[in-house]
Amino acid sequence: MDKKYRINTIVNEIDQEIIDSSPVDDKGVSGKTIERRLKDFIYNNNVKAEDLKSGSGRVTFNKDESVFLKTLIKESIDKKSFAYKFVKGEKNSASFNEIADFMYNMDQKMLSVLEDDERLEFLTYLDQSLGYSVLVELKQIYSIIESISHNIKDRLYTYQLQSLMELRGVLERQFTNEVVHSVKHITDIAEMHELIKDIVDDDINIYDVGSFSVSEEYAERDREVLKYLEENPLVKQHIEEKLGKDINSMFRSK
Known part of the structure; x- marks a missing residue:
C-alpha cells in the first residue's frame, strides 16, 4: 500500500x-x-x-x-x-x-x-x-491584432480604418454567436443539474471520474457559470424565465 x-x-x-x-x-x-x-x-x-x-x-x-x-x-x-x-x-x-x-x-x-x-x-x-x-491564447490574439495594425501602416489612412472596422465586425459577430451559445449551454447545464440533484446525494461529486483535474475542470465550469450570470443579469433573467426557476437553486454549492 x-x-x-x-x-x-x-x-x-x-x-x-x-x-x-x-x-x-x-x-x-x-x-x-x-x-x-x-x-x-x-x-x-x-x-x-x-x-x-x-x-x-x-x-x-x-x-x-x-x-x-x-x-x-x-x-x-x-x-x-x-x-x-x-x-x-x-x-x-x-x-x-x-x-x-x-x-x-x-x-x-x-x-x-x-x-x-x-x-x-x-x-x-x-x-x-x-x-x-x-491567457496565452488571448495574448497571442492581442499580438496578432497589433501586428495587423502595424502591417497596414503603409496604406492610406482610410484603408487602415476600413480594415480595422471590418475586423471589428468579424469579432462582433463571433461575440454574438458566443452569447447565443452561452444561453443554450447554460440552460442545458441547469436542466442537467435539476434532473440529477434529487436522485444523487449532495455529498457525491457528480463529476468524479477518477481524475482530479477532470473533476475540478467541471466544478470550475459551474462556478464560472454562476459568476457569469451574476455579471450578466439580463442573460440570467432570460434563462430563468425559460426554465421557470431560480437558476442558483439548480446548481450544487461547490
Missing part, C-alpha cells in the same frame, strides 16, 4: 528541506508558517473545511501529491511570490508574467522528482486553476 502523508508530515518534511538548503546561521521558516500556507491552499481549493479540524488527521495525500504540495508551499514562503497569492486565493491579482514564471518554476522543480505523467497532471491542474493556456 502506498504511504499516506498527513498535513503534519508534509509540514515537517518541508521544514527539514528548508533547513537543509539554508545557510547554517539561517533560522529558516517556522513550522506554523508552513502549516498556515498549506492549509490556506487546501481551504482555497475546495477541500472540505471540516476535514481540517484541529487534531483530526483525516486529510491525507499520496506520495506524488505530497511532492507537488511541498514544491508549491516552498515557493509560497516568499510573500512577494505568485505562489503566495495562489495559496491565499488571490490569484486574480497577478500579471500574466507572474503566472508564466510560476508555471515554469513549478515545472522545473517537479521535473526531477516526479514521473512525466504525474508532473503533467499537476501542471494541467495548475493550468486549469489559473486559466494559463487561455
